[in-house]
Amino acid sequence: MFAYSASHDLQEPLRNIAISAQLIERTVGHEALGPSAPFLAEVLTSARRMGALLEDLLAYTKATKYEEGPPPTVDTAQVLAGVLQSLRRVIDETGARVTTGNLPAVPIHASRLSQLFQNLISNSLKYRSREVPLVHVDAAGRGGWCVFSISDNGIGIDPRFAERIFGLFQRIHGRDEYPGSGIGLAICQRVVEQYGGRIWVEHSTSGQGSTFCFTIPARPRY
Numbered sequence: 001m002f003a004y005s006a007s008h009d010l011q012e013p014l015r016n017i018a019i020s021a022q023l024i025e026r027t028v029g030h031e032a033l034g035p036s037a038p039f040l041a042e043v044l045t046s047a048r049r050m051g052a053l054l055e056d057l058l059a060y061t062k063a064t065k066y067e068e069g070p071p072p073t074v075d076t077a078q079v080l081a082g083v084l085q086s087l088r089r090v091i092d093e094t095g096a097r098v099t100t101g102n103l104p105a106v107p108i109h110a111s112r113l114s115q116l117f118q119n120l121i122s123n124s125l126k127y128r129s130r131e132v133p134l135v136h137v138d139a140a141g142r143g144g145w146c147v148f149s150i151s152d153n154g155i156g157i158d159p160r161f162a163e164r165i166f167g168l169f170q171r172i173h174g175r176d177e178y179p180g181s182g183i184g185l186a187i188c189q190r191v192v193e194q195y196g197g198r199i200w201v202e203h204s205t206s207g208q209g210s211t212f213c214f215t216i217p218a219r220p221r222y
């Protein structure tokens with residue numbers, strides 16, 4: 001709740017900073033600013049970046065709220081189809097091939113499962129190697145749990161960072177290299193934990209792709 005109100009309340013003064021900087025630029029004029037122009041440009045860039053971070057922080061705090069009511073049993077293949085549809089453009093642009101194994105129905109709110117697939121598959125496409133991206137989504141039963149896996153042939157993750165990447169704002173790669181703010185996996189972790197499950201990276205050696213796994217109870221708990 002604190003993070004929610006903080007990120008929400010910080011947006012207004014930030015908007016004022018951005019608007020004031022734009023007004024200075026407009027009223028004084030870019031030319032007349034002379035050597036100060038780059039400083040003003042920096043104020044604007046930083047305000048925009050901070051705005052994006054606050055947006056992400058808000059998305060994170062919303063993900064920490066459990067969806068209303070007990071989870072319905074959803075057809076995961078259908079949820080995945082919706083996510084792939086929304087990623088159609090990047091899939092077409094990269095020529096990616098997304099394959100799926102047998103996906104069972106599990107008790108989870110469809111919007112939450114959608115968030116998980118969306119974040120993990122878009123990461124597989126973003127952190128692709130030079131090869132045509134191959135993504136495989138699968139599921140297997142294990143002791144009352146359904147273990148979902150999303151494997152890719154991307155740039156891989158150094159095992160030293162395999163736990164850290166789930167932290168808020170934690171990234172391994174620079175923003176110039178790959179855009180992002182390091183919040184997607186933190187959201188995934190919060191979502192999975194709300195259903196009592198966990199999420200991790202399975203044996204992933206740099207340069208050999210990555211496999212992300214998460215667990216969801218196989219049957220309704222109540």
Ligand code: ADP
Binds near residue numbers: 155180
């Ligand atoms: P973002 O993508 O915005 O940085 P995430 O929280 O989704 O944020 O991911 C955190 C970090 O984990 C990324 O910066 C990236 O370094 C690494 N990562 C996530 N998914 C993959 C993947 N499929 N392959 C390689 N690295 C990944």
